[in-house]
Amino acid sequence: MEARISRLEAIVGQIGEAVLATTETIDCLTERVDALAIQVQHQGQQIQQQGYQIFAVSDAVQTLAQAQSDSLEQLGQLTETLRRLATAIEAADH
Numbered sequence: 001m002e003a004r005i006s007r008l009e010a011i012v013g014q015i016g017e018a019v020l021a022t023t024e025t026i027d028c029l030t031e032r033v034d035a036l037a038i039q040v041q042h043q044g045q046q047i048q049q050q051g052y053q054i055f056a057v058s059d060a061v062q063t064l065a066q067a068q069s070d071s072l073e074q075l076g077q078l079t080e081t082l083r084r085l086a087t088a089i090e091a092a093d094h
Helices: 002-093
Strands: none
Touching: none
């Protein structure tokens, strides 16, 4: 009988050790998952910030393109005015 009790005590001890080892493993995995979650959250924030920056750059490029278009139109008008002026000067000289 004592041998059975001793054997049961050993089995219960082994089960306890296995439970402790499993608990430690789960705790370690929990810490890793938490660290990964924080890392993913930071990366999400960085991606969101990059999205804002891309939008701002896109808006600036669009504004710049419009300004260049306006400048080209004004340059065209100026060129036409200078051409007319040159024509008028030539006509006055003759």
